[in-house]
Amino acid sequence: MGTRESKVAVVRCDSYAPDKVRSAVREAIELLGGLDSIFGDAKAVKTLGKNAEILLKPNLLSRAAPEKAVTTHPEVFRAVGELLQEEGYSNLAYGDSPGNPAFGMVKTAEVCGIKAVADELGIREGDFNHGTEVEYPEGRVAKHFVLCDEVVKVTGADGSAPAGVIVNVCKMKTHQLTRITGAVKNTFGCVYSINKAASHAKFQSPEHFARMLADLNGLVRPCLHIMDGIVAMEGNGPGSGDPTHINALLVSKDPVALDAVFCNLIYLDPELVATNTACMDAGVGTWDDGEIEILLGGVPMQREGAVITVDELEVKYADKDFNVQRSRDFRGSMSMMPLVGRFAGKKPIVIKRKCVGCGICVETCPLENKAISIRNDIYSRPVAEYDYSRCIKCYCCQEMCPERAITVKKSLLAKIIDRRWKV
Ligand code: SF4
Ligand code: SF4
Known part of the structure; x- marks a missing residue:
């Protein structure tokens, strides 16, 4: 160009x-x-x-x-x-x-x-x-x-x-x-x-x-x-x-x-x-x-x-307070360094009180061996639950949840960096 x-x-x-x-x-x-x-x-x-x-x-x-x-x-x-x-x-x-x-x-x-x-x-x-x-x-x-x-x-x-x-x-x-x-x-x-x-x-x-x-x-x-x-x-x-x-x-x-x-x-x-x-x-x-x-x-x-x-x-x-991931690397190279990855990583989590157990997240998961499933909680209510050992963190489930019941849990370091730091 x-x-x-x-x-x-x-x-x-x-x-x-x-x-x-x-x-x-x-x-x-x-x-x-x-x-x-x-x-x-x-x-x-x-x-x-x-x-x-x-x-x-x-x-x-x-x-x-x-x-x-x-x-x-x-x-x-x-x-x-x-x-x-x-x-x-x-x-x-x-x-x-x-x-x-x-x-x-x-x-x-x-x-x-x-x-x-x-x-x-x-x-x-x-x-x-x-x-x-x-x-x-x-x-x-x-x-x-x-x-x-x-x-x-x-x-x-x-x-x-x-x-x-x-x-x-x-x-x-x-x-x-x-x-x-x-x-x-x-x-x-x-x-x-x-x-x-x-x-x-x-x-x-x-x-x-x-x-x-x-x-x-x-x-x-x-x-x-x-x-x-x-x-x-x-x-x-x-x-x-x-x-x-x-x-x-x-x-x-x-x-x-x-x-x-x-x-x-x-x-x-x-x-x-x-x-x-x-x-x-x-x-x-x-x-x-x-x-x-x-x-x-x-x-x-x-x-x-x-x-x-x-x-x-x-x-x-520019909106400096716009809530977006600004940390330099939240998954790629940092995930190769376990300690850094732990402090700067993130993963999807289910907000159980919002989950209605509809199963759309399970349908959406692209893995043959799904990394999310519906289980009964202690009150026998169906809720979604992750198997993080399989999850590839593609966030398709989070994208499609109609109840906004899936959010992303970030480490403290990622939260601080994301706040305003343009690197
Ligand atoms: S799509 Fe959302 S509401 Fe439906 S089971 Fe999954 S997490 Fe729960
Ligand atoms: S993040 Fe991707 S791989 Fe993990 S449970 Fe959701 S849809 Fe499946």
């Missing part, structure tokens, strides 16, 4: 009032040169023009109301859909592969408020109910994927002519395995159904998992990434954390640059996020602030125009 190759628009927006979100999305797209210029290089748009399919890929992790900040807010989805239609892109579809395949995409989209907006705008449901295995010989660690059929069609991942492009409409959240989930991680929902769990079992460490995500991003390459960071999720993300205002909409063609700027806004060193480093190594994008141009919108015009530096962004807008 050359100097200042990746542009990230950061537009301040303090609520989901439709007018505000609409104008923030428009300003961000204008700062990046407009939709036609953004889509201009895409093969499908070159051949099909505005008949190319635009597949909107929101975050539909689980059946959660918009105010929980688990999923992309429907007003952001609406603003993006409306803008595309006004610019003449009328062949729109949407979809995601939810965390729990048993609930299905449409049911999940209903609760998240996305389906109602899609129906109103005439955006059809993409086929995320079938999957196709595709080869990816260029992959560094993943040489094949089972992708949802709509993704295969749009990207041409099976060698066919691509029918369109993906617009990744992701959510700004914390994640227990990868620290954050943003643009790069949101593409994991292109993987079909239980194959996501299989990937967790195969790529167990955060670094290995990140390299698989880098391969996936290299394969599906969304054309545009739009992050809903108006209300983000901090703490026990991506499913059980706390909503908190960051008041920003982030837009870029480069998912790594976008995630790096997300890190800057929450005072987390972008280099500590394994998806950033793995994707930069794989040529997907850059997290290096010397190569990123930040274009600020939603504020009175700056003296020097819209361009601001990472330092200026941090000083003015």
Whole structure:
């Protein structure tokens, strides 16, 4: 990547009032040169023009109301859909592969408020109910994927002519395995159904998992990434954390640059996020602030125009109290040093009073020999219980628990470091 190759628009927006979100999305797209210029290089748009399919890929992790900040807010989805239609892109579809395949995409989209907006705008449901295995010989660690059929069609991942492009409409959240989930991680929902769990079992460490995500991003390459960071999720993300205002909409063609700027806004060193480093190594994008141009919108015009530096962004807008893992290494190399690992480690735990014994965590665990099971407690109440000797700490169970009954127990040292220390 050359100097200042990746542009990230950061537009301040303090609520989901439709007018505000609409104008923030428009300003961000204008700062990046407009939709036609953004889509201009895409093969499908070159051949099909505005008949190319635009597949909107929101975050539909689980059946959660918009105010929980688990999923992309429907007003952001609406603003993006409306803008595309006004610019003449009328062949729109949407979809995601939810965390729990048993609930299905449409049911999940209903609760998240996305389906109602899609129906109103005439955006059809993409086929995320079938999957196709595709080869990816260029992959560094993943040489094949089972992708949802709509993704295969749009990207041409099976060698066919691509029918369109993906617009990744992701959510700004914390994640227990990868620290954050943003643009790069949101593409994991292109993987079909239980194959996501299989990937967790195969790529167990955060670094290995990140390299698989880098391969996936290299394969599906969304054309545009739009992050809903108006209300983000901090703490026990991506499913059980706390909503908190960051008041920003982030837009870029480069998912790594976008995630790096997300890190800057929450005072987390972008280099500590394994998806950033793995994707930069794989040529997907850059997290290096010397190569990123930040274009600020939603504020009175700056003296020097819209361009601001990472330092200026941090000083003015970073939330230093945002609850995210900031310790340098909480699992990888430290787990090789038992003593340090003990003082800086973490693990999932069940909050027994919240657990209703539904067993979703057991279903979600990707291991054949499950590391979590349902047992009766001393009052004969069914509750989930870990077998830490088997647990690979992928946090899929924590991600999907509908009762927010699984949290992460951190050592005292990890808690102190995570508080504010940007290393
Ligand atoms: S921990 Fe959560 S998912 Fe697991 S049984 Fe309890 S309530 Fe259900
Ligand atoms: S018990 Fe939870 S954290 Fe452990 S391997 Fe299973 S899903 Fe992953």
